[in-house]
Structures are given as C-alpha cells and as structure tokens.
Amino acid sequence: KITNSSKGKSRYSIQLNSKSKSKMTVKDTSCQPAAGHTWLTIGQDLLSIQRYVTDQYDASLHRNQSLFVHELPHEDCEDEDDGDDCNEGDHGEDGDEDKHKHHHKKHHKQHKHHQHQHHEDHSPYKLSTFQPSSYMVYTDIQTLHGLDTPVDYGSGVEFASGLLEYAPGSGLQLGLWLNGLQGCQDILAGNLDDNIKRLFDYLHDAQTPKVFLRIGYEFDNPSFGYSDDPQAFRDAYTRLVDMCEEQMQSKHHHKHRKHDPSACREKIAFVWHSWSAPRVVDLSQLYPGDDYVDWVGVSVFQQFYPWAPRAAEYSAGAIEDLEEVMDFAQNHSKPIMIAESTPFGGIKWESEAWQDNLMQYGLDNETVDVWDMWFAPTLSLIEKYDIGMWSYIDCDWEALPQWKGVGFGDTRLVQSQRIMELWYEHVLHNPRFQHELECIPQDRDNSHKSDGNLSIIRGILADGYHGRNRGNDQVNESQHSSNGVLLPVLLWFLAVAAVFLIVVKHDSSRRRRRQQGNALGAAGGQNQYGSL
Secondary structure (H helix, E strand, O other): OOOOOOOHHHHHOOOOOOOOOOOOOEEOOOOOOOOOOEEEEEEOOHHHHHHHHHHHHHHHHHHHHHHHHHOOOOOOOOOHHHHHHHOOOOOOOOOOOHHHHHHHHHHHHHHHHHHHHHHHHOOOOOHHHHOOOEEEEEEEOOOOOOOOOOEEOOOOEEOHHHHHHHOOOOEEEEEEEOOHHHHHHHHHHOOOHHHHHHHHHHHHHOOOOOEEEEEOOOOOOHHHOHHHOHHHHHHHHHHHHHHHHHHHHHHHHHHHOOOOOOHHHHHEEEEEEOOOOOOOOOHHHHOOOHHHOOEEEEEEOOOOOOOOOOOOOOOOOOHHHHHHHHHHHHHOOOOEEEEEEOOOOOOOOOOHHHHHHHHHOOOOOOOOOHHHHHHHHHHHHHHHHOOOEEEEEOOEHHHOOOOOOOOOOEOOHHHOHHHHHHHHHHHHOOOOEEOOOEEOOOEEOOOOEOOOOOOOEEOOOOOOOOOOOOOHHHHHHHHHHHHHHHHHHHHHHHHHHHHHHHHHHHHHHHHHHHHHHHHHHHHHHHOOOOOO
C-alpha cells in the first residue's frame, strides 16, 4: 500500500494563503470556535482516551517536579557558614574548592529567595486541564451500539454515555457508519426509521452541549460503497437530517409550545467527512447541499509523507487531496475539521519498511522524525485553513484486532518524550487550541462574520479549565451574552416595581378613607346624626 512518489519534501511544504468565501448568507448553527482558534478532540475508544488524559497529566506532574526540584537548595546548605558542605563533589584534580564557595553561596541565597515563588508559579495542573473539548466515538445505524450500550468492534470499547459521564460538558464527535450502499437503501426504504428515531432521541437527551455527527464518514472511500450510487448516499444523508429536524422540532414544540425549526441544528452539527484521498467520483456528486452540511471533515494519515502513493487502487492520498477538500469547504463557507488523524506508521519508525522509505528519500531517523514529517505539517495546515477542530487518535493500533498488521503502528504520544514535550509546547501550551467547547453561532457572509449577539454554550469540565487558552475575544463574547440577558431581567424588575407601587397606592387610599370615615362618624355622633 506504499509506493513511490516523485515530489519529495515539497509534498509537505505548506505556504499560508487566504481563501475566498461563498457569497451566500446562511444562518449558522454549526457551532464553531472564534477565528484563529481550534478545538482539540481525542479518540477513538474509551480506554485510549482516558489514557491520553492521564498520560498528559502524569507528564505534567513529572515536569512540575523536575522544575521545582531543580530550584531547591542542597539540604546541607541551610547556613551560609556551611559553604564547604555545599561544595561537595569532584572539582577537578587541582581540588580548587575555594573558587566555588562564593558561587554556591550566591546561588544558595537566590534559591532561598525564589523557592516559595517558584512553587506557586509551577503548582500542578488539575487533571481536567488535559481533557479536550470533545471526544470521538463511533456507532452504526443498524444497531446503535456504542451510544448507551458499550461495544467493541475490534478497535476498542465505544461508549458515548461512558465518555460523557467521564467528562461532563464535553462535546461529542460521533462517527455514524451507514453500512455502505445497502445501508443507504435501507434508510431510503424506511427500514431503519425506528433506529433513526432512537438515535436522535439519544442525541437530543445526551448531556453534551453539541454533537458533531459524521454521517457515513469517509463517504468517498471507494471500498465503502457509497461511490457506487452517489444519489443514494445524498438522499440517505438528507433524509437523516430531515428526520432529525422534524423529530426535534416536535419535541421542542411539545415541551415549550413553540415552533422552532432549528431545534435539531442547535444540538447537532452535521459533518460531511471525506477521506481526503483519491476517489472514483467527483466531490460535488456526493455533496448533499449547503443546507444539509454544517462542517466539512477530512482525514489526515500519511498524506504528508513524500512516499504517499497516488495509485489507482487503494491509496493514502497526498497533500493535494487534502487541499482539494478544504478548498471545496471554503468555497461553500463551511468550517473545517480534521475528523480523523494519526501519523500512519506510529510515533517510532522502527520497521524495515519505514527505514526503506526514509532511505529512498535520503532521510534517516537521525535527521527527521515523526514530528518533523507529520505533526509540524499538520499544525501548518491548521493555520493555513484556520481549521476549527482537530481530532487526534491516540492509541496503540497494533493492540486492536481490527487494525493489527495494517501498518498504523502505535500512535500514543507517550511513546516518545520528545513528542510529548513538543505536544505540550505547540498544542497544550498554544492559545490557539481550546480545551473547552464554546459554541458561537453567527451569520456568515462573503467577507466577515457578524458582530450580532453571540449564543455561548459553555462546556463545563469537572474541575474547570485553568483558562490559559482564553483571550480577549472570550471576554467580548461574554459581554455580548450578558447584554442578551439584561433586557428581560430589567423588564421583570420594572413589572415588580409597578405592582408594588399600585399596592402601596391602594393601601394608602384605604387608610385615608378610613381616617375620613372615622372623623365624619365622630362628627355625626356629636351632632346626633348617627355614625356614617
């Protein structure tokens, strides 16, 4: 499955440029981050997701300990007069310890001065700091296993309810397998209507601010069968969306007594996910239409490698295939997500096949590694197209029966200390990547995004996020949201005040009339008229 390519390093050399937007103005319920920000999503099974979070947390604790211990003074250096004790060690055959005494005393003072301050600056992060904004999970339309019922398809346990319980308030990035052309025909024939209703009932009630539903993910992979009848795929896709809108509109009307045609789209964003490799039909033939697509997704596996093939048979694709899909998305004014991604071949390139590939292009493990050839180009792609979500699969593919021997390898970041440190620096410590889901629906047009009221759906993590990924734009969004709440609150107070004034006035009038009546009664008694 790996053959020659002729373009070498230029295949993953990316230049930044701007893209035009569609002129069509649409009401955007896609739920997306602010420009220049990206939501981080981790997949693809329950165990590997939990391990990713704990791996990052464990690394942070060790990183914290290393920084803290490095600044502590030697335990024998509590008194400057004991400087000789601070100088233990080999200072050379000359034994010239005196020239080091002043050096150690000086740094001992600095350590004592900064010890408490340093501990505050490097206090351990909370576990929730490393929880991503969303989690990736899979199900199929025939059984709906993996939602409220755990299932292992051979690629790890899929369990959406378990993930939402593990990280309340996180987004859900859900891959919905349609079972190729046969599944599309079953959907169109109405054979799966009960399952479709169950699916949207579950998603409607799921404790998550947003579901990103990838209907028939990687629809253009020739081996999946959708390309055999593009019309059937488009019709099945649009029927699912229509059924969601009808079903959730009915639920919303029953609960709120109000007609809301966007109830479905407020909870679910529909993702049109291409495998971003050579296909047998044009993208436009498989596109359901702008009204049915909220996001466009791509898969990123080995397109950046110079040996990525572009054969007529199964192919991993190349950077041109990725850019074709993302250009299509921007021409339709759709936000882009990397819906599935992992460095094909693993974090460590140790197999003979990988060594041969490197040698073929004059490379070796001493000059380049997976960060240089996969992670760095992916980050460049995110910047170039302002990609709104990055879904990374952090797992040992070789340990999963479905993928053993395919060639994905072990893509857990923890396999390499260098990769872990670079991930921390360029992703976790990068303000671009958001770990809290904040949906900002707004009107989009050809040139800019609207400055209208922002509807913010806040993802609530168990312990909260430290907030180092938030900028001034988030403050402005909160101010807009506050303005939207202020008017009804003010009207409520005015109504209460009006009622209060009416009651007070009425009570005052009654007291005045009573006093007048008593006075008249007393006067009538005196004049023998009787009381009034």
